[in-house]
Amino acid sequence: MNVDELVRDSLREQAAEQPPLAPGFADRVLDVRRRRRTRRIATVAAATAAVVALAVAVPLLETGKDEVRLASEMNKSDIIAHPDQSPPRDLIAAGDVALAAYFTYSTVRTSKDTAVRQRTYRILDQRTGKYVEDDRWSMVSVAPGMRTAAVLERDLPVKRIGLLDLLTGEVDRWIPVERGVAGVVFSSDGGKLVATTYNANPDLLTRQDYDSNGDGKKNDYEPDHTTSHRTGFSVVDVGSGKADWHKVVSEDRQGIVNARQDFAFSGDGTSVYTGLTMEPHQQFYDLKGRKVPTPPDERYLHWSVGARLSPDGRLAAGDFAGDARTTASWILDPRTGKHLHKVRGQQLLAWVDNKRLIAWDITPGDNEFHNALVLVTIGSDRTLPLSGARKGNDGAAGRWTPVFATR
Template sequence: MAPDPHARAAFETSSPAARPAAAPAERPQPLPRRRKARRLVVTVAVALVVAAGTAVPLALRGGDTHGQPARVPDATGVAAHPDQSPPRELIAAGGVAVSAYYTAKLVRQPDGNAIGTYEWSLLDTATGRYRKTDWAWLDVAPGTRTAAVLERDLPVGRIGLLNLATGKVQRWIKVDRSVGSVRFSPDGKRLLATAYRLNPDGLFKDAPYRLNGETVPGSKQSRTGFYVIDVASGRADFAERPAEKSAAPVGGRQDFSWSRDGELVWEAGGNSAGRIYYDLTGKRKPAPDEEAPASGPEGIRSPDGTLVTGAFVGEGDDIVSEIRKAKTGERATVVPGQQLLAWADNSHLIAWRCDPGQCSPGKGEFRNRLLLVGLDGKTTPLSGFRTANLQDEGRWTPLLTRR
């Protein structure tokens, strides 16, 4: 059944920008008008934005002790396929791999409701290729050996631990309250699962709101709290933390994320820090010092902690983003890219960058590809170009994981 365009519009605009699993939202960066040294304010809606709690930098995990060893190239090398989009074979650089990717679509339901649906392709480490799956949601542990998976018809009452080399679920962890997202801790030893009463990606006819002068289905806030689950034992401790009510339209998906050290969890907030922190029992806590990078809440620190990613700062024909010193906030350098996604090592990053020949606003600024960019400005294409249409159902979004 074809998606309802009004429902799709509601899905795209009703929630704060976000991303499933460990990655940030696809945030189209404003580009300058070519031949003019000023930036354009881009007002186009982000395609299929969901998961209010995940509009943040990629959380690259540490180690994983579950499953069989992943058959991936040397972690210091580069696996690039600049002719593939979406990728069919492993993309990786330095300590980071594209462990999975998804495409998204909105499906109309017979009762007038709609559901945002993710189509995941997961790395098969035995072959080094990506394989389509039917999981509704997933995250990959550091080491790229194990994935945590959720079945269709979210929220669900169990979490699967899947071996990436075999594609088989090795074990199920049952929970009393249904969950709609799951992500591994930085050390891969625990899971953080956000609990919901309703499908967090649902749009409901009986929760309408006005969009562009028309009434469209809206989302419902149904988050109840979160589980912290020990992977080895399966012990699941629940913390009650329902979504705060808001007068403005917000998304139904409001996931929690891990802090960098795995000692706290956080959700996206409207405060100056951009995040609200809690301990593992759900008690609110102040933001840790190391969680307040000099470049803002979405800054990503280098592995050695000395540098942090900054904002897009391109002017004229330059398509560049800044790198700042973590301690002082001073600009260290600028590197090619619209959006810096992850550090491959201390001197290279993985980034989105549009086609330099087609980057004029309204033409091809969202026709971008994954690049490996160095602090010296050198670039290596990692993937082919995505379509420039943000609403294209074939537009893929990667999940990056420490390998």
């Protein structure tokens, strides 16, 4: 295996260890743009010198109520960047896409031979515009508009889904579910959730009697890649709380599975998909649990690449296209898979508009794990830093994983 293949495999492992970015950016960004056309008044050139001012929640005087405006709406700048912050402390956004939350990992021992790979979330406080730690949750998915988040409690799998108010920090409502849930993702319109069900905690680790990660120490804790505890998925109507469960058996071949492999919605929201470790790398199901063909415009997407389709559906975020000296990713024709453009970035995370994306990228020559959030533009080799660089090596202190939503 050469250096390029090692880098590619490393990026895939990083993607496998985090939940997929909520799909449907095409629908969400277009919908938000229709409602907020007047917001887009700043240009990238003007924004590069801008540093976010703290957004303070103020009363909506015209309503006559004690409502407050969201911090993510108060600052209308096209680019809100904090290249000196890693992990971020203040709101980061580009266009109508914002960093809604991020999480870090820690290994928590549960017995002599077992542990749990546990997430700790920092969620945007919509009153102050700052990211605040909330250690109550094992999983967080933020709805479009960034007023509500779906949350799961610590001991997975759980039998209820919380709807967290991002202004008050309190759960407005609990949605009970019959099957144990360990993953949850909003639909593009925020009206549905797909909840992935498991009969055991997919984040469980077992102790190995050898040096599994090459750090010179034995007794590392690793996930089981030979057994899947996933049982299927439930489609949950957020308004009514009604949930329909559908059984899905893992179809990965050669005895290799990701212990956590959650479902997410397709671009148009009419189906859900799950990743596969082998080709074709993703499998789609309708909302009744029946296997369906891959949508034509998602045929060349990979589940580990979060950005997926551009807002207008004409471009697709592709795989890593760099080498040991440079970092780059492909932009594809979604219908043919043809390589159309090469842009900077190790991993394409979210489309901002039809020409710009948020990506992980590194300074040329630096450690591949010391990457920062950057704004990349099709047709340009320049990037605009949005955050400071992550530190440490893969899985070490200083690593954080973003959660995006439309503001």
